[in-house]
Amino acid sequence: MDDSMNNSTSQALTERVLQAYSRIENPRLKSIVSSLIKHLHACAQEMRVNDEEWEFTWDFMARMAEKTGPERNEFLLLADVLGVSQLIEMLNHEEPGQPVGFALVGPFFRANAPFRERGASIASEDTPGTRARISGRVFDFRDKTPIEGAILDIWQAATNGLYENQDEQQPDYNLRGRFRTDKNGTFELIALMPTAYPVPTDGPVGELLRVAKRPPNRPAHIHFIVSAPGYETLVTQIFVKGDPIIEDDAVFTASANMVGNFREEGDHFWLSYDFPLKRGVSTMPRAPIPI
Known part of the structure; x- marks a missing residue:
């Protein structure tokens, strides 16, 4: 024929x-x-x-x-390393000059993290690693007014590069937490200095990365979802200024409008970081880890 x-x-x-x-x-x-x-x-x-x-x-x-189950979604991981997840975020949310970028949710977001008091730590006392105090303000992008009662949902990997659901040695919901802003739109919490880590490579996605000769590493970062009624939910990540692998992010997410300047303060670091929200519909992304 x-x-x-x-x-x-x-x-x-x-x-x-x-x-x-x-x-x-x-x-x-x-x-x-x-x-x-x-x-x-x-x-x-x-x-x-x-x-x-x-x-x-x-x-x-x-x-x-x-490889896909309650603790890991290999299909989402594939979309991440092919740049599809970040592309969808850019198409739906990015605008020129946006001060804080939108990022993919990633495969390790877990639903129903505990609410913690202002200034509390998301790390258990026996979690190794240097602490970082993070404070800032959530406000209306248009008129700069503070947003009271905004919720910040935060999660990060431990210094061994593993999220709590991947590591039996970590307490349940370790390095995860939710915080509410006060009447001035401000928040404060304690986390770990972010850690770089590789995406899981023990499955088909790892095979693809090896064939492509791509490094599996993600730059050091902390995940944030910031939401409030009447505002578009901001899904983002904060990377560490000066991290040499930002340009080689395995999932193509790290960018200049998601970089934070962690300043050393004695035995810990401090980051000041604000989150402007645009008016819109408040919706939460579906958590790949539902429980």
Whole structure:
């Protein structure tokens, strides 16, 4: 069969598939499914995927499913290292001159972190590592007025590079916590100096990184989700000024508008960091770790 006949037959199949899904009633869902079909078919057509390659593809997906559970989502990790997660954040939230950037949620956000008192530490007393005092203000991006009662949901890895749900030695919900701003929109808490760590490489995503000769490391950072009624939820990460691997972030998130200047103060560090919120709909991202 020559290429012109093959292309014609392939296009006829694509049209049949599109027609089969044409009765989806929700307009947005119908558009998404149709676009997905077109792009997947075009990709297969362009690459001329052979039988062995297709078998590898669905086996790769099956092995990702085996690695996915309550403590880890390999599918989300794949989207992260391919830059898809960060791209979606940029398309939906980024604006020129935005003072604080939006970041991907990542695979280790856990729902229902405990609320902690102002100035409290998210690290248990026996958690090793240098402490960092973090304070700042949450305010309206448009008129600079303080936002009282805003919630900051915070989580970070320990000095061994592991989040609490990955490490049996850490107490439940260690290095996680939620804080509320006061009437002046201010907050204060104690965390650890952020630690760099590699993304999990013991699964299919690790295979991909090794084949691509990509380092798996993430720059040192702390995760923040800042929310308040009537405001667009800010999902971001704070990186350490001067970290040499910011440009090589494994998930393409680190950028200049997410860098904090941690200043040394005796036996600890101090970071002052403000979070401006834009008016909009307050929604929380779904936690990859639901409990």
